[in-house]
Amino acid sequence: MLKNFHDGLATASCMTSQKVTWQKVASLDVLRDGEAIGIDIAGTTIALFRLGDEVHATSGICSHEFGVLADGFIEPADGTVECPLHQALFDIRTGKAQCAPATADLNVYPVRIDGSDILIDAACVQRANEATLATTAAPAAAREPAAVPGLAGAGHGRIQNANPASDGAATFTRQYVWPDDDLSVIPDWVYTDKLVYDREVERIFHGRTWNYVALEAELPSTGDFIRSNVGPTPVVVARAADGSINVFENRCMHRAAEFCRELSGTAKEFICPYHQWTYDLRGNLIGIPFRRGIGGKGGMPADFKLQDHNLRRLNVTSHRGVVFASYADEIESFADYLGPEVLREFEATFDGRKLNVLGHYRHSLPGNWKLYHENLKDPYHATLLHTFLVTFGLLVAGNRSLMLTDGSGRHGVMASAKSDAKSVSGDAKKEMRNFQEGFTLREPRLMDYVEEFDSPWSVTMATIWPNLILQREMNTLGIRQIVPTGPHEFIMKWTMFGFEGDDEAMTRHRLRQGNLMGPAGFLGLEDNEAIKFVQDGMQRVPGGKHLVKLDPQTPAGTTDTLISEAAIRAMYRHWRHEMGL
Numbered sequence: 001m002l003k004n005f006h007d008g009l010a011t012a013s014c015m016t017s018q019k020v021t022w023q024k025v026a027s028l029d030v031l032r033d034g035e036a037i038g039i040d041i042a043g044t045t046i047a048l049f050r051l052g053d054e055v056h057a058t059s060g061i062c063s064h065e066f067g068v069l070a071d072g073f074i075e076p077a078d079g080t081v082e083c084p085l086h087q088a089l090f091d092i093r094t095g096k097a098q099c100a101p102a103t104a105d106l107n108v109y110p111v112r113i114d115g116s117d118i119l120i121d122a123a124c125v126q127r128a129n130e131a132t133l134a135t136t137a138a139p140a141a142a143r144e145p146a147a148v149p150g151l152a153g154a155g156h157g158r159i160q161n162a163n164p165a166s167d168g169a170a171t172f173t174r175q176y177v178w179p180d181d182d183l184s185v186i187p188d189w190v191y192t193d194k195l196v197y198d199r200e201v202e203r204i205f206h207g208r209t210w211n212y213v214a215l216e217a218e219l220p221s222t223g224d225f226i227r228s229n230v231g232p233t234p235v236v237v238a239r240a241a242d243g244s245i246n247v248f249e250n251r252c253m254h255r256a257a258e259f260c261r262e263l264s265g266t267a268k269e270f271i272c273p274y275h276q277w278t279y280d281l282r283g284n285l286i287g288i289p290f291r292r293g294i295g296g297k298g299g300m301p302a303d304f305k306l307q308d309h310n311l312r313r314l315n316v317t318s319h320r321g322v323v324f325a326s327y328a329d330e331i332e333s334f335a336d337y338l339g340p341e342v343l344r345e346f347e348a349t350f351d352g353r354k355l356n357v358l359g360h361y362r363h364s365l366p367g368n369w370k371l372y373h374e375n376l377k378d379p380y381h382a383t384l385l386h387t388f389l390v391t392f393g394l395l396v397a398g399n400r401s402l403m404l405t406d407g408s409g410r411h412g413v414m415a416s417a418k419s420d421a422k423s424v425s426g427d428a429k430k431e432m433r434n435f436q437e438g439f440t441l442r443e444p445r446l447m448d449y450v451e452e453f454d455s456p457w458s459v460t461m462a463t464i465w466p467n468l469i470l471q472r473e474m475n476t477l478g479i480r481q482i483v484p485t486g487p488h489e490f491i492m493k494w495t496m497f498g499f500e501g502d503d504e505a506m507t508r509h510r511l512r513q514g515n516l517m518g519p520a521g522f523l524g525l526e527d528n529e530a531i532k533f534v535q536d537g538m539q540r541v542p543g544g545k546h547l548v549k550l551d552p553q554t555p556a557g558t559t560d561t562l563i564s565e566a567a568i569r570a571m572y573r574h575w576r577h578e579m580g581l
């Protein structure tokens, strides 16, 4: 006979005289002896434990950090649970913390068993939650903030993703708590968690953002197409007979085949290789083989209409020959999206001259996609990591420089004016271990700078949220398109370009200088390694957080010192807003 545990176990906020609202939360069939499940009551995570014929309910999150207690180690003989993150120990029956690093006892909640149903007093959970939130002295990590509402189902030992929101959004039933609500400390789950990544795809890449997809110069004529991506989602960018540029998903409406197989080319129409469903250059379904069957048998239903099965099309805009797509129909113009200051830098590079594509690279990087944005919002590393950069004076502490962000914090431009290495001060050299006195180049033309832009900066790296890096490194010009493939990896697609009026010597110069960047560039390769090292550190030492505290005088946003992480903080202010975290 299973016992009910609601007498005498209530927390201070759950006195028996107060209102009781029993709510069914799980079935006994799924809660085996010596195990736990996580459930969610109106945004509060609860752990349900079974100890023989007893069922107990406590707060689901460790009072130390955000360890999920239903994933913890239960010792039925002692009636304790050990947090899986840092081994804080709690008494399951009383919620009492048994040892550090627990910072407080757990709330315990009244439980009732009715047949095979497990019920919890939801009113008590709500009161306890309100009391905790109102306790300003409580450490932030011990709080249980509102998460995505929804009553959880059940599963052994881990929190289940039950009751997905009706709009298809990924539902969070774990708690994600930003440490102390402080932008200068970033928790690792931002980079390593699959649920966080899934929500990024929904809310950022498929949300109200303009995503780079192609250069118009790659599609000069009717029928020209190129495969691209919006986030991880494959799309086709095609120029139709009316001159319009169309972006649609590379996913057949019949059986979902990724129908466009060539990276780029020229087509009259797109024919899916599986069953030859055929689409025009705007993504409209225009033909189905054997639609009426054969000899009166088979075929599609009589009421099947081609026009109801066009490919999913995205909103498209083009600015100075650069094409962007969005899943959002209601979104500001591209100029408003960038804001005036970032737009000015964008237009300094895309200055109206027609583009000439010089070539492509692509490679994968074993890290979270946001680390690439951060790398280019982190001028601090540039002066320290890159031997080539500091030795040849491309970016040196003390150079005239600017780390610009837009008002939202999502976009950035790292800008600097090239100096002569001779001008590097003795003090700066001492701090820069990678400065190599006396290194020279056999091919000094590599570092020539031909002034061609209306800009005080010889180098600008623009990070256009969420998937575009625009590189103007003296005269080598490139697009980098981020294609995330999961929390731990992304693909980088590079498109190097010059301008139609370039003579042979200028094109050679751009190509020569292109050796600075790319998968194995004199500068690029060190960044690629650094991103891997950061991801490795986060994955292999779980449950951590790390620091972006430099330049506290600039809380988040534009700064004119290189020794700053204010632009990274600005990006996370925006990210948290978009993600609701």
Ligand code: FES
Binding pocket: 252, 253, 254, 255, 256, 257, 259, 272, 273, 274, 275, 276, 277
């Ligand atoms: S999957 Fe494309 S035609 Fe069948």
Ligand SMILES: [Fe+2]
Binding pocket: 375, 381, 382, 385, 386, 523, 526, 527
């Ligand atoms: Fe770098």
